[in-house]
């Protein structure tokens with residue numbers, strides 16, 4: 302018997318939480334927050350009861366066997382190790398809507414992820430870019446590797462997304478094989494990974510796929526044909542930024558998303574070839590150094606986060622940027638935006654490359670635009686995003702051709718369709734499919 306229960310994150314983007322239970326074990330994935338809009342940074346967190354608080358707000362599941370005794374008691378469920386079978390997690394990637402709840406697990410719960418995701422997670426913890434506390438019992442699995450817990454074997458397969466370390470998984474159980482994509486795209490640095498994922502997973506019994514890009518407009522997925530124009534890709538962005546580096550008359554300021562570490566690393570050489578030095582803040586430099594220890598990094602001198610500078614980093618001060626604005630690109634986190642007030646005479650453009658605040662749903666987005674308007678810095682939106690366009694969502698499902706297709710992680714999962722899937726199920730929260 303294999304029961305697959307769809308608990309949350311089905312008709313929203315975030316909080317995907319699925320339980321796979323066999324006679325021998327329970328496998329859970331992922332563990333971000335559902336209805337994350339309920340988080341208000343103006344409300345103080347209660348460290349001693351955060352797991353129970355978030356579960357009672359509906360942001361985390363009331364799941365037995367994963368919380369510490371006090372939280373479990375408050376929720377009326379069995380605590381970790383109190384539910385009988387061994388329980389473990391697989392986390393697809395380090396975006397907060399897939400891993401934000403790790404802080405709130407019982408410290409004993411084993412959590413598997415790709416080895417690169419574990420590297421990133423350790424840096425997120427070290428930098429304090431998590432809610433409260435790191436989860437120590439994380440196990441990194443190399444891409445292509447697998448692990449077994451009782452009668453469940455999980456293969457960790459690379460997939461391309463705008464977050465370093467992203468992986469999907471194939472889960473083998475005695476009753477059948479399930480595939481979970483996590484988030485994916487075909488316009489990143491490694492489209493071959495996403496294609497190889499689909500090829501490797503052909504013929505699965507159950508495919509669980511994301512459907513972010515069909516969330517808004519109407520899409521008739523079955524009638525789509527392959528786009529004739531190539532998508533704008535990470536490689537297009539490299540060209541766009543190189544052209545700007547050559548043509549712009551002043552300092553370029555870029556707001557990157559720090560978990561897309563490979564992009565930042567590639568942009569260092571890309572800007573260098575166009576005659577500019579990319580200057581990072583100490584926080585982002587730490588992420589890049591964790592993955593690319595040989596990279597020669599230039600770091601902004603005013604230690605805007607109060608974080609330590611390492612001796613091997615080349616320090617660049619504000620006066621250097623002011624003296625030679627066309628020689629540099631400054632990476633600037635939104636939180637450090639007031640630094641612009643001292644640079645404004647020489648800034649020619651603010652490039653928004655997927656960093657926070659990402660869009661109008663974030664109250665800070667309007668404030669960012671207002672700030673730039675107030676100081677007269679042109680705003681240039683250069684987002685790429687991390688999700689496959691609708692045709693390619695169908696390509697994934699068509700290629701795997703599963704017996705059962707379950708789309709989720711979308712406001713309109715009913716728009717994800719494939720004529721090659723045996724059937725499609727749009728589960729209600731709490732619904733179980735038995736393989």
Ligand SMILES: [Zn+2]
Nearest residue numbers: 396462484687
């Ligand atoms: Zn993601």
Ligand SMILES: [Zn+2]
Nearest residue numbers: 315396398484
């Ligand atoms: Zn996601």
